[in-house]
Amino acid sequence: MLDQDIKTQLAAYLQRVTQPFEMVASLNDSDTSREMLDLLQTIQSLRSDKITLKTDGNDMRKPSFTVQRVGANNSLRFAGLPLGHEFTSLVLALLWTGGHPPKVEADVLDSIRALDGDFNFEVYMSLTCHNCPDVVQALSLMAIFNPKVKTVVIEGGAFQAEVNDREIMAVPMVFLNGQMFGSGRMTVEEIVAKLDTGAAARDAAKLSAQDPYEVLIVGGGPAGAAASVYAARKGIRTGIAAERFGGQVNDTLAIENFVSVLETDGPKFAAALEAHARAYDVNIMNLQRADKLIPATEPGGLIEIQLANGGSLKSKTVILSTGARWRNVNVPGEEQYKTKGVAYCPHCDGPLFKGKRVSVIGGGNSGVEAAIDLAGVVAHVTLIEFDTKLRADAVLVNKLKSLPNVTILVNAQTTEITGDGQKVNGLSYKDRATEVVHHVELEGVFVQIGLVPNTEWLKGTLELSKHGEIVVDAKGQTSLPGVFAAGDATTVPYKQIIIATGDGAKAALSAFDYLMRLPA
CATH class of the missing domain: 3.40.30.80 (Glutaredoxin)
Known part of the structure; x- marks a missing residue:
């Protein structure tokens, strides 16, 4: 064995x-x-x-x-x-x-x-x-x-x-x-x-009693981890408040394009990020979800981050690296049948659909890769793409088209995920060319339609793009003095791990430069 x-x-x-x-x-x-x-x-x-x-x-x-x-x-x-x-x-x-x-x-x-x-x-x-x-x-x-x-x-x-x-x-x-x-x-x-049940209140009191930080990072993905290392190496008091250290990297299976690392997987990479941050004595505060940002009242004053558990943290500078999450398709039945046939991780949940019929919503790289993986496990895969053509890389599209148990539907809009009250039993979609609604009988739906930034809690506080991304300049500076941002939550194009780490390092250096220029 x-x-x-x-x-x-x-x-x-x-x-x-x-x-x-x-x-x-x-x-x-x-x-x-x-x-x-x-x-x-x-x-x-x-x-x-x-x-x-x-x-x-x-x-x-x-x-x-x-x-x-x-x-x-x-x-x-x-x-x-x-x-x-x-x-x-x-x-x-x-x-x-x-x-x-x-x-x-x-x-x-x-x-x-x-x-x-x-x-x-x-x-x-x-x-x-x-x-x-x-x-x-x-x-x-x-x-x-x-x-x-x-x-x-x-x-x-x-x-x-x-x-x-x-x-x-x-x-x-x-x-x-x-x-x-x-x-x-x-x-x-x-x-x-x-x-x-009493842990949250005790944790909130403990966090609120901490001394202010010089750099406080909100979010523990690649951008936040890189920012913490670069800030801590400057010898300044650095902390990370993260809902889940590693962020979305934890949900990534194979990482093969991070330069100098030939191949790894998400959980290993996330563990390495955390180990690197801890090596520089960064104070990592896990299971902390930010709820509100209160700007400083004067130049060089303290910025406050209020947490969902009732605690708060203060710092001279803040780096926002809250990342993004899987985008929902937002149709009837999706929320009702989550974990009952609606899934977002084909690697995790695919084996549970062995011999069954499933659909993948999304024709980008993630969707096509998911369909290819699932085709080796399930009876049949129906891939549904809103656009008139698949948006994935050509090599992936060619591979998908070669599989005998895959049906590809383009120019199709998912309108409903149906079920029997207990689990998924089908999906309805509209042919955008004819406006005719069709129904496909199946047992599982995998949603793979991109990301949405985790910035709802910042609305009305600083400038966001029409897509909800934090607007940053070339140095990672936001519209608020002393507040910087990095990674997938920002307007920086190309949401990639290696870009997020670079952005995190840049934001930390910018925060340090800001601190050095404050009046004594």
Whole structure:
């Protein structure tokens, strides 16, 4: 199951195990069970002095296995094979159970240990989902460090009947005590904050008590991360308030055009951004959504950022790098059937539509790439483009046209996503040439129609373009003194990671220049 190189790496990791633990498998006569037993036997053989394997489990989900420290009563179960993107989650679970400390802040672990109640989590994932590991690792960590938290990680492909019964059409999907808890990427901090209702107020008070910054960056994507590094290297007090560090990069699968990095993926790139910022002692404040900007009342005065949790931060300069998000198609049925057939990540959710009919809305690079990827998994793909022709690169269009299970509709306007009240069952579109409305029966709709800037909270405060982008000059200066902006939220053309990082660096240098010119 594991090649020799992976076995060698895994053996090195398992040397960090200091406390004995056991793996208990519940098996049946399926091929997946045989593969699971092989995997567990391999793991046990690599550290037999600390790891015990038992095969007498009798859980209702077969095949599955638990990872449990000897003498402890924590409960973490993997149902199905945690391979692909989830192999790292398995390795981390083994290390944490075996006593190796996790790389999380001490206050996060304290918050996990302080949770009181009965928390029975079930998280559904797919092995091709790049957003799932964060959620799986967060819930695994919670189960290992708090015996009141029980977590079952379920690989949807191995339990397809269960996925169909619960009508799970997007991953990661999390249930708590049998009820829907959340879907999509979530960090451990987000999950804990959702469970601990008093956390927001405590966090707000703590943030408001901070001393003013010299540079405060709002948004933690590539632009914000680059700005923080360039500002901190000047030796000035720098902070980042980010709703989700890494931003939209976390939802990107392959990155192959960042110069000097031949190939990486979004989550790895986001982690590298955060590590670089922390190396310069930047104060990173995660899970913070900006709600209002209050300009300085005099030149050189403090600018205030009010946060959604009631806290506020002050700074001599501010860099806005709030990025953008996927644009909604804004038709009836889209909001109603989100996670019930309407999806935005073909890599994450595509495997859940194996053998089914889906549509992709959007004929740019993202839409055509999504259609190509999905065509290898689903029964049929219908691509719908509003324009009279596809706007993607020619090489992608040619590839798409060569696929036998793809229908391309151009000059077509999506008018409605239909469903039976529980899940998607079709899509209606209008032929823009004839005005005739057609209906396509299908089970999934993937929306890929571009981005919208995260700037609604700035309306009426500074100058925005007609598209809602922050208007900046060549130095990243906005219409407000001391307020700069960078990245996808601005009027700078070509929304690319490498351009955003350059803009972030430029904004930080401009903010430093502004500070140097203030009266003593």
